[in-house]
Amino acid sequence: MSGVSRGMIRCMELTPELTEAVDHVLSTTRAVRRRIDLDRPVEDQLLYDCIDLAEQSPTGGNQSTRRWLVIRDPEQKKAVADLYREAGGEWIIASYEGVKDTGHHNEKVLASAAFLAENLERMPAIVIVSIWGEHDASGRPGLFDSVIQGAWSFCLALRARGLGSAWTTLHLSKADEFKELLGMPDGLTQIVLLPVGYTVGTDFKAAPRISAREITYVDRWGDTMADNADGPLSFAAGPGVTVEVETKAKPSAIWPYIADPDLLARWSDEFQGATWDGDPGEGQRFTGRNANDVFGEWETSSVCTHYDENRCFGWKVQRPDADQPGTQWRLEIIPLAGGSRLRFAMRFGPGDSGLTWNISENPDQETEIIRARQDEHRANMLRCAEGIIELAEATGGS
Numbered sequence: 001m002s003g004v005s006r007g008m009i010r011c012m013e014l015t016p017e018l019t020e021a022v023d024h025v026l027s028t029t030r031a032v033r034r035r036i037d038l039d040r041p042v043e044d045q046l047l048y049d050c051i052d053l054a055e056q057s058p059t060g061g062n063q064s065t066r067r068w069l070v071i072r073d074p075e076q077k078k079a080v081a082d083l084y085r086e087a088g089g090e091w092i093i094a095s096y097e098g099v100k101d102t103g104h105h106n107e108k109v110l111a112s113a114a115f116l117a118e119n120l121e122r123m124p125a126i127v128i129v130s131i132w133g134e135h136d137a138s139g140r141p142g143l144f145d146s147v148i149q150g151a152w153s154f155c156l157a158l159r160a161r162g163l164g165s166a167w168t169t170l171h172l173s174k175a176d177e178f179k180e181l182l183g184m185p186d187g188l189t190q191i192v193l194l195p196v197g198y199t200v201g202t203d204f205k206a207a208p209r210i211s212a213r214e215i216t217y218v219d220r221w222g223d224t225m226a227d228n229a230d231g232p233l234s235f236a237a238g239p240g241v242t243v244e245v246e247t248k249a250k251p252s253a254i255w256p257y258i259a260d261p262d263l264l265a266r267w268s269d270e271f272q273g274a275t276w277d278g279d280p281g282e283g284q285r286f287t288g289r290n291a292n293d294v295f296g297e298w299e300t301s302s303v304c305t306h307y308d309e310n311r312c313f314g315w316k317v318q319r320p321d322a323d324q325p326g327t328q329w330r331l332e333i334i335p336l337a338g339g340s341r342l343r344f345a346m347r348f349g350p351g352d353s354g355l356t357w358n359i360s361e362n363p364d365q366e367t368e369i370i371r372a373r374q375d376e377h378r379a380n381m382l383r384c385a386e387g388i389i390e391l392a393e394a395t396g397g398s
Contacts, residue, residue, distance in 0.1 A: 025156055028204040029156055030204045030207065031167060032199055034112055034115045035164065036196075036200070037124075038119065038123065040124065042163065051068050054066075054153040057149040066131050067129075077126055083174055084120050085120075088170045092117050093114045096114035128178075128190060128194075129150070130147075130184070131191060132189075143189065144191070151194070162199060163198050163199060164199040168193050168194070217242070226238025226240060226347050232366075235359055240348060241377045241378050242344070243344050243382045245341070245344075247341075251340050253393075255310045255311075257388040258333070258342075280304070282305065282307040287299055288317070300318070301318050302318065303315060312330065312332045312333070316328045317353075326348075326352060326356075327349070329345070330343075330344075331343070342388060342389060348370070355369070355373050
C-alpha cells in the first residue's frame with residue numbers, strides 16, 4: 001500500500017474475504033531467520049510504507065514519539081552484528097552446538113537463533129525501533145505501551161508484502177554501546193532490533209498455541225468456560241478452574257509426583273486413594289475412592305487422557321458414561337528458563353456429578369453453587385500444586 005504517508009488509504013468494505021486475509025496475516029507472522037533471502041535487496045519505499053502503517057497504531061497521549069533506524073550500509077551492519085554477537089549471540093551459537101543433533105526440545109529454536117547471530121550482517125536491512133523517553137519504573141503508561149504495538153504492526157505489514165523479520169532484544173544488554181555506535185542521543189530508549197528481508201517462500205503456518213478457552217478467565221482469575229452460554233454462569237457453559245505455580249525444579253523432578261494418582265490423594269479431595277487397573281498410560285483406567293458426610297463412601301472410575309512423560313498427565317472421571325465425564329483434569333508441566341511452571345486445570349462435566357445433583361435440588365442458585373464449588377477446587381488444586389512443587393524441590397530437582 002504505497003503512499004500511505006500521503007493519506008491515500010482507500011476505505012474498504014469489511015467482507016469475509018478481507019477478514020480471512022487479515023486473520024491469515026495475524027496467525028502466520030512468524031519469527032523468520034533462516035528463511036530470509038539474504039541475496040534479495042529490499043526496496044526503500046517498501047520499508048517506509050510499512051513504517052507509515054506501523055505509525056497508525058495507538059500511542060500514549062497521541063504523541064509521535066516512536067523513532068525508526070534502518071541500517072543498510074554493509075560496514076555499519078557488520079559493526080552492529082559484531083556487537084550483537086558480543087551481547088549474547090556468541091553464547092547462543094555455543095549453546096546450539098551443545099544441543100545439535102541431540103533432539104533437545106530447544107534445538108530448533110537455538111538453531112534458528114544461532115543462524116541469525118552468525119548472519120546478521122547479511123540481512124538486507126536491520127531496523128531498530130526506539131522511542132523518546134526513559135522508563136522511570138513508576139508503573140505509569142506511556143513508554144513501552146506506546147511502541148510495542150507499532151513495532152509489531154511493522155512486522156505484520158512486512159508479512160503482508162512477502163517479507164519477514166525476527167523480534168530480538170538481545171542487543172539491549174549492550175544498549176549503551178549500541179547507542180554510541182549508532183549515534184543515538186540520550187533520552188531515547190531502544191526497544192527491539194528487527195532483521196528484515198524477503199522470505200524464501202510464503203507458506204508460513206499458524207503455530208500450535210494453547211486454546212483461548214484455557215488461558216482466558218471469566219469474571220474471576222482462574223475461572224474458565226469451555227463452552228458458550230448466554231446469561232449468568234451455568235453448568236452448560238462448561239465452567240472450570242485453573243491454577244499455576246512456578247518453580248526452579250526441572251520437569252523431570254516434578255513428573256513422578258503428578259504421574260501417580262495415588263500421590264495426588266495427599267492433597268486432592270477427588271481421591272482418598274487410587275489404584276491403576278493396569279500399567280499407567282493413556283487410555284488406562286484407575287479407580288479412586290472418597291467419602292464425605294453428604295454422599296457417604298463412593299468409588300470413581302477414571303480414564304487417563306494424557307500421559308506424556310515430563311509434560312502432561314490428565315484424566316476424566318466417568319460417572320457412569322464414558323463419553324460424559326463428571327469432571328476432567330489435567331496437570332501440565334511447562335518448561336521455563338531455569339525451572340518450570342506447573343499448570344493444574346479442571347472443568348465440570350459435561351456429565352452428571354455431585355455438582356449437577358446440587359443444582360437440580362436448588363436450580364435458582366445455580367451460579368452461586370458453581371462459584372462455591374470452583375472456590376473449593378481452587379483451594380485444593382493450589383494446595384496440591386504447591387505440595388508437588390515442595391516435594392520436587394526437596395528431592396533436589398532445582
